[in-house]
Amino acid sequence: MSIEPMRIFFKEIKEPIQTALIGNYAVAGGVTQTDPDVICAFPITPQTQSVEGLSDVVHQGRLKAAFINVESELAAMTYSTAACAAGARAFTATASQGYLLMAEALPMAVGWRQPLTMMISARAFNAPNLSIWNSWEFVLTDFGWNCIVSENVQETYDAAILSVMIAEDSLFPTMFVHDGFIISHSVQQLWLIPDEVVRNLTPKKPRHTIDPKHPGTWGGIVTPSYFMEGRMKLDVDKKPVLSQMAAAFERFEKATGRKYDLIETYNLDNSSRTAIITMGSVCGNIISWMKKNKDIGLIKVRAYRPFPYEQLQKIIQEYNIEKLIILEKSDSLNNLLPPFSTSVATACYPLGTLFRSFIVGLGGRDVTTDEFDVAKKKMESVTDMKGQLYMYLGVRETKDKIYGVDM
């Protein structure tokens, strides 16, 4: 039995075709086209169909890859990293608790400079309740993976191909994220790229791999006399990644006509000198809302890691943005600000841009025009950076009151 929507990828795609797919199958198709050698993942909602789709193309003989079932996400990550180190092009996918279970192995892929790619279907982690719905769990850890975030199905399909380009150019593992359920399970129209174009974009280049002819030790123990040099070497090597990403976006645009940027901007030339900054699917909600709210702009962060500080500062200065509304689907019980907001705040620090962070859409709560209206209104009265810099939005305070909102 085959998976109906994957059938389109069974044959060679000769010219751009328009179709409609859910985010996960679109990713499965995109990954198929990049011709991976090893696919190893453990199923978890809402990531499941991406690997399920890949198992189908492998089963049908369309993709000559080793499809490996493992017992956990930790095994999936260690297996993929090792396969990648042996020279294979490897893909894995996860979400939520699975990502946290991987945590032990995540830094190794970075340390060994493995061009591994991973899809994350962003989902809340299980505290205080189990939730299978969307939050941003991927912002919690930062082990040095590259990370691009997608707004819709087209972007996440393209990201499946882009992340292979970025990973192999930079030799850093790259994850691409879409919002669980909201994108992973929504059917949206998208254009597929011909196989030939994908092959040209993602050629298999020679790189340093584990080879029995040239034996060596990978990741062996070192004394304090050696460790820091290794870390600093990684840091220095990470510096050119953003420009490599930008170059990958440019090559992608030349081949497909679809333009992406590290940071994308909409209507920043507005009267209120205010912009919303966020990433992921909620950008689409804002763009539709902006049809009737023309006095506000949107800054959409596509490359979340490495964080494009300089580009963001340049945009804020160029458009003379005075106030930023940060929307984030993650919170922090200990920090002054949640993780994404912290990155934005660091970029704003030398510029003195006023901002407030609004925590929305945790555990799959829908983010609608109501939230945007309130955030915009609240921002109008902000004149300094005193007091608590974040607030939850769209939360019930009591049975008949919504926190921070006059009904």
Add this chain to the structure above:
Amino acid sequence: MLTPEKIQNVLKKDCINLRFHARGGQGGVTASNLCVEAFLGYGICQPRFGAERMGSPTESYVRLSLDKDLIRTNEQVYNPQFVAILDETVMWEVCVTEGLPKGGWLIINTDMGQEEIQELINRKDLNIATLPATRIAMDVLGRNITNTIILGALIRISHLFTLEQLNEAIRKRFKGTIVDKNIEAIKEGYEATCVYDVGVDVDFDAEAKLPWTQVDPFLPGYKDLDKAGVWYTDVNVIRYGSHQVKTGSWGEYDIIWDKEKCTDCAQCWYICPDFAIKREKGDDGLWHMVGVDQFHCKSCLNCVNICPVDALSKNMKQKPGSCALYL
């Protein structure tokens, strides 16, 4: 009544929203996918996100427009102008008219008449279209899959796309004999649709979403929580077992038991997966069959098939449609 020209004008500057109510496994999501595929323009379709299972009420949404930016939003649909109900029994379990504005359209797979429906939904300001889709599905497809057939009724009243465009989408999506069968069933659905127009047109400009509905006001707030994430089992809170669920509403047939023919062989009792064959201990100290538990019977028909003396028979619940149109 909507005309093709009017719909095209609306689509140029507004978004048209649809909602499908079904039960898990009936293909509500496929129906909404087909809308997006058949529609000439931009479309997006989402299921109501959650852990659905076979037989439970499901919802899926469609947003259609000719303006790309308008359908870029990933919000769920709160204010549909069209609501299609693939299985009438969900109307007793969920509020199918939620967010539906005055003059909105309800498309129902049912043999009920206009007045009966108006009484059930407690509204008289909605346009209604009905069709006996279950009957057509059993007739033409041999299975109770009504998702494509209901789109025939949608085309008839909405003109969002044409029969030819839908057939094209079906050909793209399905393979083999089910293509022609579905196309035939859709045509029959289109022709058998009863249209009850109340003479009110839906106002596509109106924003029907009440503020903060996504936050579910009136549920406990964070201040009402004793300890986040902890519930204590309380007989007053968790009082229903799964036997309280009326799984009998999922079936297409009533099972008729003929006491005269029955020999009490109990083969039906053994094969029934849901213990829906009722037996009682008689005065003679033996167990005798006493009937079928229609509250739980999902009409899998195992009992009808196994009965050696034809004491069990089936009877379709849905009556034939009353206003078939012949083109």
